Amino acid sequence: MFSKILIANRGEIAVRIIKTCRRLGVKTVQVYSEADADSLAVEMADEAVLIGPPPAAQSYLLADKIVDAVRQTGAEAVHPGFGFLSENAAFARRLRDEGIVFIGPNPEAIEAMGDKITSKKFAAEAGVSTVPGHMGLIEDADHAVKIAEEIGYPVMIKASAGGGGKGIRVAWSRDEMAEGFRAVKAEAMGAFGDDRIFLEKFIESPRHIEIQVLGDKHGHVVHLFERECSIQRRNQKVIEEAPSPLLDEKTRMAMGAQAVALAKAVNYDSAGTVEFVAGQDKSFYFLEMNTRIQVEHPVTELITGVDLIEQMLRVAAGEKLAFAQKDLKIDGWAMESRLYAEDPYRNFLPSIGRLSRYRPPEEGPTVSGAGRLRNDTGVREGDEISMFYDPMIAKLCAWGPNREAAIDAMAEGLERLDVEGVGHNAPFLAAVMDQDRFRSGKLATSYIGDEFPEGFHGLPLRPDQADLMTVAALWMQGVRGPRRDAWSVMIGKEVRQVRVTRHAAGMTVALPEEGDRQIQAAELDWKPGDRLLSGVVDGRPFALSVRRAADGYDIRHRAAQARVRVLSPDVAALYARLPEKAPVDTSRLVVSPMPGLMITVDVAPCQEVKSGETLCVIEAMKMQNVIKAERDGTIKAVNVKPGDGVAADDVLIEFA
Template identity: 75%
Template structure:
């Protein structure tokens, strides 16, 4: 076994690897960029080595700097985590030449399976069913258009070295290829240092199901069952689960055996994932193999009890697998929600900034369920524009799928973040949707369920009662402190467009609310003025809501529902109805930056006539390129930025006359 391991990565996966190494008694070294100098991983590791500037191309992607760090610290092996150099065969060979162990598969397996183009060729030769497409390299946009039209639309344009949802576009028309091919190539170069692209047929209403495999250096290969990763946005996974609600035992066995056979054929000797695109009829096709640890590995660990990081380390040290296929069983169900720094109300655009408040739910056993949160951040840390916008991975385990979903819903309620946009309300919405709970999902889920974009969910009657009770309790606490003479029992609660006259009685910190023939009881109240989270029990059910003061009331969010809740006297409520509605500011003549980022290009000039749908600018944030289009016909009055500028969210880029 190794005595010291260097982790060539950052963020939550670096922290994840450190935790396993600590349990095994292995010392750790992390490398870090300028942006990560004060990171949680640097704090936790036994040693840390600075390797360069914030852009990955100046730090985490520079093999020479990683090797130098190994030499400085005397580490015996390198764990690459995922992304960066994790699927780079040249890096694995370089380490071997230097006498350093690579904690991952051998370079030949990486070359055969890690490259999206080569893996498809290998799979075809091995007789594995693959998605129809062009598996050779593509020269330029004209070549891409020719191939796309030969395959037939829709097609998927993908980076050969891609992963993590980056370097992918779906093209439905020739115009989509014209715009998408250069964007994917640019993203591939920026994220992976490899701009090779391939094109394959895009299967409509598919499901994304993958098999976790694990091999050793003695010819043993097993699979640890499947994960379903069909809930995606911008081709990046958002919610994963294990096992899959799609598969029956026959399909699970067939898919697992095919994944193992493929891994054995290539001499695979580490943890890896064989990905399949599956039809609703349980047909499946080989998609690609990721020759590394996957982001979503926690759900597999929760249902099997196997620490995949530990197994990778043991295999790299030459140990044979201590278990066979017959020893592995599925126990219960697990869910993972990726907590991203992004704004779901604005098309899931990245939202960088500082974590002014970061309060995740408690980990461990919660009743019959289990909560796990893989994170690499703390309160006060900054989410940088240079890397993936993930904040953490929240996982729950339950005895059944419904139990795991219920546990996730409660855990999301207890997760509080301030300082930047985040997708917790969206994740909560999915957990509460009947279609998701039924298991009838596909990679089109978000587009199908939120065709006009995510704007939260309307309140249920139970939520109106709950939020009203919370507002009344907070109002009473604040009134008792500031003006106890104004305490009374009869109030009108205005929640959104709903108004309800109620009577409140308080006893020993508990509250009873009566009105419109309904009675609710609020107990176990845990809130003091200034706290951003209100916890309690309403009608026997524990809950958490986020709260902040607003004019005459409070902004309260429960799961995916946010309301401005007012607590008024009957006379004030009568007058309130007479107030005119507030008019929104007119921004129809402006093109605003939807997120903080870097201006890649400005495609219009002052005085230029522009038609609806034409490209105005291209922004890059979190390694993703975002095309901004004109939403109206008009003439450009002013252009306020230029290529290379850094811009803030809502900054005016271009104005129309």
């Protein structure tokens, strides 16, 4: 085993690697950019080396800087994590030539599998089923359209060097093909420095299932079963689980055998992932192989008990795998929710800023006993989510003895998550956990578009959630102000009359208008300034997000939120008579949905545009975001130009 390694990455994966190294007694060197000088990974590592300014192209992507840091610190090996240089064969070969161990597969395997076009050819030769498509050179958009029409729409446009959901579009028509080809080509060059594109048939209502493989340098390869990653947005995985609710044992073994055969064909010698697109009928086709550790690897660790980072280190050090395929078993079920700094109520637009509050749920057994939680994160309270990198805050993981228990544990963990300072997608993640379709396991990569066709606006308040909010508001009112026995509780526009009896264990809330039904509340935990209120209602543990408002409380439980007021009956009657305030008309303004960099501005003053036409393109978090007209009209003013930096809510374009 190594005595010291260097981590050529950042954020939560760097912290994850450090934790395993600490357990193994391996010292760590963390490289960092100026933006990450105060990061958790830098704090946890034994040594740290500054390698450049914030942009990745000037720091984390520079092989020379990484090699210099290795020489400076005496590290024996480099773990690249995921992204950045993790699938760069030239970097792996450079390290090998310099006598530095690359903690990942050999460069030849990276070249064979890391390029999506080449990997499909290898897969076909190895007898792995592949999706129909075009792997050759595509000259321009017109050529792409011609090929797409031969394949048949819909067609997936993918960057050969892509990954992480970047450089991917689905075209459903000739026009979408031409526009998508140009956009993917630009994204691919900007993100990967390689604008080669390939096309393949898009399988409708597909499921994304991947097999974790692990090989050593002695010819042994095993698979650690599958993960399902079908809950995606913009081709970026959002919720993952292991195993898959689709597969039976026969299909699982067939997919695993193909993945192992492919890995053996290229002498694969590290952790890697073979990705498949699967039909609802359990048919499956090879998509690509990721020659690195995956973001979602924790769910595999939770159901197998295998530390994949440890295995990568041991394999890189020349050790044989200590187990065979027959030794691996699936234990229970695991879920992973990617907590991103983004606003789900504004079409998931990136949110940057400082985490003024970040208090994840405690790791270990859940309060209800449904399962246990794990939280992989690279940030602390007070840290900043930067515009230069992926906006991930954490990966919240849950394990349960079965799928239902794992979902319940995840939902409970999301309830007890306290984040402020940036927008975050926890309400959306909680919404998915509460949906009947998700719980039934009827998944597809189109899930988010199917279930939230008009965007995410939360979920309607259930009766049990109204009870929780009633209890919470009454308890906070009792802590903060005068106590009465009779109140009117307004939840949004709905008013319920209540009678309150407080006792040592909590309180009883009676609802006279509901047949004197009683709500029993106990173990209520809240004090002024807290942003979470927890307790037990009718025997069920719960937690709510609470915020003091001018005339009440803003309360959220999972994906349902409401303004809740605790009023005397007379005041409640007056509230019911207040007129509603008309919203401000902003329909003539096009505002920036996020902070970012203007890439193109496609309109000019006095130009007439139709709904759906492209107005401009903004780059943020390494993604190009196309802003389209939401109405027909004439452009009155254009307030930006290519190259300008913009903030969220800046007025970009005005309609006449």
